[in-house]
Amino acid sequence: MNYLQQRRSALGQTLKANGLDAFLVTAAPNVTYLSSFTGDCSFYAALPKNNVIIGDARFEEQIKEECSDLDIVIRPHNKTTIEAAAETLTKSGAKAVGVEGNRITLGELEALKQFAPKITFVPVDGVVEKQRAIKDPGEVEKIRESVRVAERGFRMFVATLREADSEKDMVDALEGYVRRAGARSTSFPPIVAVGERGALPHAQPTARQLGEGSKLLVDWGADLLYKSDITRTLKSPFGTSPSRRNKMERVGYDFEKLYAVVLAAQNAAMAVIRHGVKAKDVDAAARKVIANAKFDKYPELRLGDFFTHGVGHGIGLEIHEAPRIRANSEDVLEAGMVVTIEPGIYIPGWGGIRIEDDVLITHDGCKILTTLSREPVTLNVG
Amino acid sequence: MNYLQQRRSALGQTLKANGLDAFLVTAAPNVTYLSSFTGDCSFYAALPKNNVIIGDARFEEQIKEECSDLDIVIRPHNKTTIEAAAETLTKSGAKAVGVEGNRITLGELEALKQFAPKITFVPVDGVVEKQRAIKDPGEVEKIRESVRVAERGFRMFVATLREADSEKDMVDALEGYVRRAGARSTSFPPIVAVGERGALPHAQPTARQLGEGSKLLVDWGADLLYKSDITRTLKSPFGTSPSRRNKMERVGYDFEKLYAVVLAAQNAAMAVIRHGVKAKDVDAAARKVIANAKFDKYPELRLGDFFTHGVGHGIGLEIHEAPRIRANSEDVLEAGMVVTIEPGIYIPGWGGIRIEDDVLITHDGCKILTTLSREPVTLNVG
Incomplete structure (x- = not known):
């Protein structure tokens, strides 16, 4: 059969x-x-x-x-x-x-x-x-291929960036490269947000240019019938001097420190996810890391208030499908599910950091299907 | 107010x-x-x-x-x-x-x-x-702008075509040019069908190349929140010799004669459409022209069997919305509605011809919002 x-x-x-x-x-x-x-x-x-x-x-x-x-x-x-x-x-x-x-x-x-x-x-x-929540091996292979194509398109995209590219230019370019890499299209309208605009988790692309901010949030995926969903937040060599064009990024929170918190939250979720675990416990593991993070320089900063969505969702024929990994989910995770793990911090006026990867849940943990580095990366547009 | x-x-x-x-x-x-x-x-x-x-x-x-x-x-x-x-x-x-x-x-x-x-x-x-079916002047202006952008993107697209472009290449290029012209994206995944593949009204793009057929059907639109929806079927200078690569286009029906039938059907619909007319009567006007068309050379050809969808639909915030212009519609048309008029003939093994324009219904007829020529055009890729 x-x-x-x-x-x-x-x-x-x-x-x-x-x-x-x-x-x-x-x-x-x-x-x-x-x-x-x-x-x-x-x-x-x-x-x-x-x-x-x-x-x-x-x-x-x-x-x-x-x-x-x-x-x-x-x-x-x-x-x-x-x-x-x-x-x-x-x-x-x-x-x-x-x-x-x-x-x-x-x-x-x-x-x-x-x-x-x-x-x-x-x-x-x-x-x-x-x-559909539990993928058969053929489906996992199709999602893996979708991840591969999304990543290949992203590398093409990053290689072509220029300081003067607007968010709109970048969204359109990313769409073209993900298709060029083999997708029929992206799996949803990509989010490309410069600087403090990363605080809008579903930002629409504007005329804001890459050079007008000190970071770039990109959330995208490939549609090859089966879908992938990835986010990377890159440090940008632009807009780092207060005298330059990044006046909107009013608050001087440290990119590396906040990035480390989000990455630790993602690692915490990845450490607990496995067959038989409750979805809400995976959400809680990531949420706890962000809620407990402290910065001496900004004692008033309660990061837990800035993680405003669930930590993940299933992907497959749809970009959002079962299971839902969030505080109010009653789902229990099973081997064969493929889900995103995507904690984020969104600080109005400063920006956002989200790291999103696609993982296959197994009996003893998970396999990360994405292969792009999750370490903080600074764009090289020289 | x-x-x-x-x-x-x-x-x-x-x-x-x-x-x-x-x-x-x-x-x-x-x-x-x-x-x-x-x-x-x-x-x-x-x-x-x-x-x-x-x-x-x-x-x-x-x-x-x-x-x-x-x-x-x-x-x-x-x-x-x-x-x-x-x-x-x-x-x-x-x-x-x-x-x-x-x-x-x-x-x-x-x-x-x-x-x-x-x-x-x-x-x-x-x-x-x-x-929503009846547009206010601001909405009509937004649809007109969406038509303008779709047409501008189409002209860019046509100007760049090459014999070796695959349907997939062409869909991706069209997507890029419609965005470059000002859209956030196309208003639906464009249909670009070479040769006999035009007989599939919702063809998915394949590796079939432009040079492998004697005609090209393109159905596309622009999304600027409000949407446009246009189809043109172009004669191609390729694939016209039986000794070339168009072996799939087995039947030698004459492009110009069939195009003239579809255009006459569209004109018939445009001639009857106006405030107060039943939608199904507009469908019937186009259908009658196609059903009555005769070709001495192919007396067995009953074109009426090959017009397999309704003649139009409303456009606006959605690509398909009220009213529906088809045989089983109970809608009565009103001034201020913006609809497509899109008769088509689809002959398996030969291909399809569809001509689709967007019109604003008025008290005494309609205004055609599209400006691209509806006359038969041969691609110039020399």
């Missing part, structure tokens, strides 16, 4: 356990996971006697190419995919059909009920996402 | 009409429309006494910058945005709260009910989408 068959078989077990005789999968990454179809706007249905993909004519040739082991329903242009799905489910004789409670909208469910009035639809949450 | 206030006031009218005293908006483009916030992961709430945006610390500075006229709730990192929204709604004293039935998932609604047990949540479909 190959991995695709194993996924369908696992879904079949969930159906049995829930007393269902069919399941309609409507969320695109879950459809991809079960069907191998890499487009969107299509649904996957596990029916009593067969498995079907339901799509439209725009994707017909692609579906035939990618899903040769599935039955195929192509809806006519005057029907919605939901309507075609309702008809397919009705024809299959299914009586109790599971739907993705955490994905399907109220409107879609209403339409299903209208077009398939004899069927009872049962919302079940996170069925496919739970399967 | 500015346009933003008008939007909120219109939402207030809908609340009154539905007997609601608050409304929670969870879909990102709808949040943007009502708040001016351009990030994501945040909700907008129209409350009995004020309007609130609910987000997280990653976006705190951006929200403060973009939403100075709203009350702001930043959730702590150990609560979900849904939980924070439920608390905000409860504190406001609202009893009957509208939610977006066509957007909210079953799981989100369940969480709202759990965290705000005293509130009755009422799903209402497409409230904000309906407002």
